[in-house]
Amino acid sequence: MNFAGSQLEAVLADVRRGMIPAHVYGDPQIFALERDRLFARSWVFLAHESEIPDPGDYVVRRVLADSFIVARDESGAVRVMFNMCLHRGMQVCRAEMGNASHFRCPYHAWTYRNDGSLTGLPFHAEAYGGEDGFPREGQSLLPAPAMGIHNGLIFISLDPGAPPLPEYLGDFAFYLDFYTRQSPAGVELRGPQRWRVKANWKIGAENFAGDSYHTPHTHASVVDIGLFREPKASKRKEGALYVAGPGVGTTYKLPPGGDFASQLRYVGYPDAMIPAMAASWSAGQRALIADSGFMVSAATLFPNLSLVHNWPQIDERGTVAPFISLRQWQPVSERETEVLSWFAVDAAAPEAFKRDSYKAYLMCFGSSGMFEQDDVENWVSITEMAAGSMARRLRLNSRMGLTSAGQPIKPPLATFAGPGVAYQGFGEFNQRHWLRQWSDHLEDPR
Amino acid sequence: MTARPLPYGDPAHQAAHQFLVEEAALLDAADYSGWLDLLCEDIRYLMPVRVTTARGAGFDSLADMGHFDEDMYALRKRVQRLATDHAWTEDPPSRTRHFVTNVRTFRNEPGARAEFLVESAVLLFRSRGDTREADLVSAGRADLLRETGAGLRLARREITVDEAVLRTQNLAVFL
Numbered sequence A: 001m002n003f004a005g006s007q008l009e010a011v012l013a014d015v016r017r018g019m020i021p022a023h024v025y026g027d028p029q030i031f032a033l034e035r036d037r038l039f040a041r042s043w044v045f046l047a048h049e050s051e052i053p054d055p056g057d058y059v060v061r062r063v064l065a066d067s068f069i070v071a072r073d074e075s076g077a078v079r080v081m082f083n084m085c086l087h088r089g090m091q092v093c094r095a096e097m098g099n100a101s102h103f104r105c106p107y108h109a110w111t112y113r114n115d116g117s118l119t120g121l122p123f124h125a126e127a128y129g130g131e132d133g134f135p136r137e138g139q140s141l142l143p144a145p146a147m148g149i150h151n152g153l154i155f156i157s158l159d160p161g162a163p164p165l166p167e168y169l170g171d172f173a174f175y176l177d178f179y180t181r182q183s184p185a186g187v188e189l190r191g192p193q194r195w196r197v198k199a200n201w202k203i204g205a206e207n208f209a210g211d212s213y214h215t216p217h218t219h220a221s222v223v224d225i226g227l228f229r230e231p232k233a234s235k236r237k238e239g240a241l242y243v244a245g246p247g248v249g250t251t252y253k254l255p256p257g258g259d260f261a262s263q264l265r266y267v268g269y270p271d272a273m274i275p276a277m278a279a280s281w282s283a284g285q286r287a288l289i290a291d292s293g294f295m296v297s298a299a300t301l302f303p304n305l306s307l308v309h310n311w312p313q314i315d316e317r318g319t320v321a322p323f324i325s326l327r328q329w330q331p332v333s334e335r336e337t338e339v340l341s342w343f344a345v346d347a348a349a350p351e352a353f354k355r356d357s358y359k360a361y362l363m364c365f366g367s368s369g370m371f372e373q374d375d376v377e378n379w380v381s382i383t384e385m386a387a388g389s390m391a392r393r394l395r396l397n398s399r400m401g402l403t404s405a406g407q408p409i410k411p412p413l414a415t416f417a418g419p420g421v422a423y424q425g426f427g428e429f430n431q432r433h434w435l436r437q438w439s440d441h442l443e444d445p446r
Numbered sequence B: 001m002t003a004r005p006l007p008y009g010d011p012a013h014q015a016a017h018q019f020l021v022e023e024a025a026l027l028d029a030a031d032y033s034g035w036l037d038l039l040c041e042d043i044r045y046l047m048p049v050r051v052t053t054a055r056g057a058g059f060d061s062l063a064d065m066g067h068f069d070e071d072m073y074a075l076r077k078r079v080q081r082l083a084t085d086h087a088w089t090e091d092p093p094s095r096t097r098h099f100v101t102n103v104r105t106f107r108n109e110p111g112a113r114a115e116f117l118v119e120s121a122v123l124l125f126r127s128r129g130d131t132r133e134a135d136l137v138s139a140g141r142a143d144l145l146r147e148t149g150a151g152l153r154l155a156r157r158e159i160t161v162d163e164a165v166l167r168t169q170n171l172a173v174f175l
């Protein structure tokens, strides 16, 4: 690393005071540090259990350049294995999904069971002298150094010393449930849509983390066309922003005077789903909706998993249907990101609801979504601007919500039922929290 | 498809081919309201997500997930949005060219209503800004064209995109 320590220190000091050196959104040296110090250590989302429901089901996913097979083995356990053959390093599985009891390497046909164990080795006796020369016992594709599952969400860390996943998720688990545990059946994921954008991966992560400020302008067009029942863009400033453990998110303020069921009905959940939501969520989770009057919307779990919940009108009659999407900002380089965007829906929801919710998702987010279209245009442009020399002289002001002395311009919400700290109105508290975690990783040479 | 395509000299084939070429001209001129006029009210406009699977897997696209799965309401909203002053992703607009080729026309079950199955290939060239690299999107299309009093109209389109990971920043375009 030829990025001098003092240079990095200066960058991180600026980031921590909310003045972000613009080049971090297009700098190959920063990207190398992100690879080595952030993605090599952090918990990273790979897949959801619903994508591999049956024994033998698998998907292939990456953490940057590292390919992993995420499989359900014959005993029903989830396995995450580095997709590189033990013999000469061929990529063992080159499909991105399917069902297989075994994976056979295309090069010399070493064969692995779907739990990763090496079972087949051609000419074992002649080439290796059998078990004596090469004992197959105990040989297996390299397992992910650490793996954890929460609400069916499968995460791995490349750091075997990573804290246990529940400890890492901490207070953010409270908020994850709104997206991924609306009933005991849990959520099912469809997709992902995948596409590559010429944008730095951090920009999307920060946007979903807390940029309610962009909605009135960037997304003016979806309001213009009446995709929402109310002029939602300006409503954005009544929402609360929360910081909770490794996650941060945004909410919408619900209409005054509602109770738990009426508020869920208001955002389009059918009566058939509401009892399961009431039973599935804690008193505190119910109170966030019923008493505090907030409904979760966009959020980001550090580093690169974002979630979104919104409720457009999906037909001429004005039917309101909520949808959930999970999306991953998979870095390709400092100037390119692969977006993986899943549609998520409660597995126990009525089929008619699933259909409506899917339609709502496609209209709003994903590769063709009308929100996402304008978001990406902005992010590509920032990345282009960040690549030059002048960006090294510019510090982007990310201090919204703070006085010049560094105090919040208004106090945190006293009556917010969720864990963590919440502020009502616009602010960049969430992006700064996300960037602080980013800075902590980048400065740690370990 | 087991049936033979209509001979290229068949008037039905020629009408179908001309429909696709004229449709492409409307799209490249960004005349989206003109484009909507070519669609049946019961249109289904579909673009499944393609995936990389083993040869024997029996599928190479997702049955339950698309890039598009649109009815007339959704398409109208998309077109209305592009017509607002706030659709930033297309302002400045992309320069696009839809190259339509490999057109084959099949008569839909003899005796049924006057509909034709039309298969075609489309290559979309999309250039944005002055210096960005241009995008290409290659796809096959299976269309259902319906004869109406006002001429042929598109009743269904299934777009089989040729990439698992799209290399264009969004689908603020139609194929």
Ligand code: FES
Pocket (backbone or CB within 6 Å): A085, A086, A087, A088, A089, A090, A105, A106, A107, A108, A109, A110
């Ligand atoms: S590289 Fe896989 S068997 Fe040789």
Ligand SMILES: [Fe+2]
Pocket (backbone or CB within 6 Å): A207, A214, A215, A218, A219, A371, A375
């Ligand atoms: Fe946005």
